[in-house]
Amino acid sequence: MKVVFVADLKNPSTSGRQRLWALKQCGIDVSVITTEDYPSVFGKWAYYIARIFKRPRLMRNARLLEQAILDISKQVKPEIIWLEWPRQLSINLINELKKIEPRPFLISFQDDNPWGKRTNDLWLWREYLKIVPLFDLHLVKRESDIVHLSALGAKACRLWRHGIYSPIFHPSIEPVEIEYPVSFVGTCMDGREKLIGFLLENKIPIHVFGHHWNRRSDLPQRFPANFHPPVEGENYAEVIRKSQICIGLVSHSNLDEWTMRTYEVPGCARLLLAERTPYHQLLFVENEDAILFSNIEECRKILMGLLSDKNRCLAMGRVAYERFTNHHYKLEDSMQELLDFLKQTL
Structure with a gap:
């Protein structure tokens, strides 16, 4: 053809x-x-x-x-x-x-x-x-x-x-040291600064990579060590692999129920903490291969529990990768x- x-x-x-x-x-x-x-x-x-x-x-x-x-x-x-x-x-x-x-x-x-x-x-x-x-x-x-x-x-x-786009989003061949306890890769839009600000103010060690954070919020000035330039391609995948937990936020202005991160994070065998949407609820087995949240307080509570259990996070990431592979995702x-x-x- x-x-x-x-x-x-x-x-x-x-x-x-x-x-x-x-x-x-x-x-x-x-x-x-x-x-x-x-x-x-x-x-x-x-x-x-x-x-x-x-x-x-x-x-x-x-x-x-x-x-x-x-x-x-x-x-x-x-x-x-x-x-x-x-x-x-x-x-x-x-x-x-x-x-x-x-x-x-x-x-x-x-x-x-x-x-x-x-x-x-x-x-x-x-x-x-x-x-x-x-x-x-x-x-x-x-x-x-x-x-x-x-x-x-x-x-x-x-x-x-x-x-999963496996040329870029795949598990690390060699062991990778966790550099970011929590990461989010994405643009400052759709009120995302409210969630990120709430987490930072509550001492959640989240690292943010993306566009327009300086222009649309004061968070980079208040928490300069937690904000980084945008990443793409292999550099983006490397951020995922160096993260214990990856947050996945959908685009509400686009009425989305999933994003590319829905597949990219499991592709790298890392734990996805994503917004609870009908699509995510169908795709994942909640609390086995991903964790979902409905509001910023629930997100904070989940993170407080997960950050002290690195092994559980890594194990769930591996389960997600295996399930996505076995289910032809x-x-x-x-x-x-x-x-x-x-x-x-x-």
Whole structure:
């Protein structure tokens, strides 16, 4: 099977790069177009100009990007064209792709949420919402996405289940000394500073890695030893492996029930302390392979108990890794499940 895969791949651990890897692991012949190879003529001002005019296509050189997608698709004649976050593509391009013979199967993948609480970002979805009916399949993260897309005329939708991306997120080969009793890797958003501040004020030794903490809170000034620059790729995985407990917070503004950390922490055989959501309750066996909390006081109490029991934390992390592996929660397993479905559909 041949696939043309279009995505932003600049970050070494970006989810698009992970899905590309999984496709290749499943033996798929993939032709790749990386959208960052088509920068906007407005350079570093592209996002701001696009936001002012509410035209997401201005963030890339959309004309050249679309021509490249069309050219490679005509050349390769793939069974599938997989477009990640196709927010800058036009109706004309999608219609031209559908004219290719034999007709390719068009997949839109997006795990963000145009219907969430980030109202300042609504303009980003302006073009995407117009092309929803033109795709053969939408891969999405939430049941609510399916409801909204169906109302816009989507032909078919399917929930995407992520998985462990083992090239980066794997247990350490050699013993690793625990450097961070508790860690959180993520952006300061959705009121996360309230939880982190509460834990620090209650003497919980949590270390935070991420964007915008200085800009959106005073915590780095009050607790400078506990805040660190953002980490990506192997450096991010190393932080997980050097942590006794890893906190997992979902994006409430996106109405999420799970995040990449839901899989990344078990992938490194470390203990995940995550928010209690329906998805997490289905995925984990609570108090065996993860621990869940519903509010900041419960989180604090759990941490007070766990910090004095390092061996229990490490043992639960190993149980999580073994269960995820045995239950086929690796990324290539999820991709193979999707491909088996597509082979029956095409």
